[in-house]
Each structure stands twice: as structure tokens, then as C-alpha cells.
Amino acid sequence: MLIVTGTLAHPNSGDEAHFDRAMLEALEQHDTLTNTPWHDGQVRFSGPLGRAILEAVGGDGEQMRITALNDYAATVPVSDFYQYDVILAMSADDEPLRIRDQGPLFVIYPFDDSPKLLNEVILSRSVWQVHRIDIE
Secondary structure, eight states, X not given: OEEEEXXXXXXXXXXXXXXXXXXXXXXXXXXXXXXXXXSSSOEXXXXXXXXXXXXXXXXXXXXXXXXETTSOEEEEEHHHHHHSOOEEESEETTEEOOGGGTOSOEEEXXXXXXXXXXXXXXXXXXXXXXXXXXXX
16 A cells, blocks of 8 residues: 655565555554645545654655655655644545545645645645655
């Protein structure tokens, strides 16, 4: 479901870390109730905190390249995952995110908690259909 690469202290597949759904569910989970430009009304997104993934792999770097299934990619500072409760949402309103619903993983910032995040830079970092994170 997710591949993490880069300088990792805790890889589990060669020099990479591979996560299936159960492994992601075992990480610290968080719910974010927020409006987004892509949904009507508030949605409750649930999934592991981005920083929990970084801590699980022992990732070392300043930025990440987050890539979607369609090869769209965004560069995201590692600090975003520590400064904000950014999650890799696996569900929306208690329904698993399918590929056609922007899943299986969707980078969600807490837009309603920090309205300053509703800007083009942060919106471009809100990658959906995530399948890879390269820590640089």
C-alpha cells in the first residue's frame, strides 16, 4: 500500500520500508474533521499521522517527495509532518478510501484548524492516491 525510501534506520524490505493496510493501522491514528476544496462540507478523515510513519521508518531528511499512483508528485518539507497533524487518510467518514475516491492514501492537512493552510502551496502538497514517499 505504501513504500518509503531514503535514509531509513528501520527498513523492512531491503533498504525500503513497505507498509500494508494492517501495518499502517498499527501506527498512531488520528481523525481530522475538515473542509477541503475537493469535498462538499466537512469530512472526517482517519489514518496514521505522517510523523508516525516517519518515526516508524527512522527517516532522516529535510523533505519528502510524495508520489501518487498516476505519478503526480509533490515535494513536502518533513517539518510539515511535525508542525501540523498531517495524516495519510485511509478513510473518509468511516469508509475506506478507494482509488476512485482519492485513496488508498490521501495527504490531509488540518485545514479547519489552521485556515492559513488553505493556500496553493499546501493544496499542491495534499497528494491523493499516494503510494510512495521518498525522504530526501
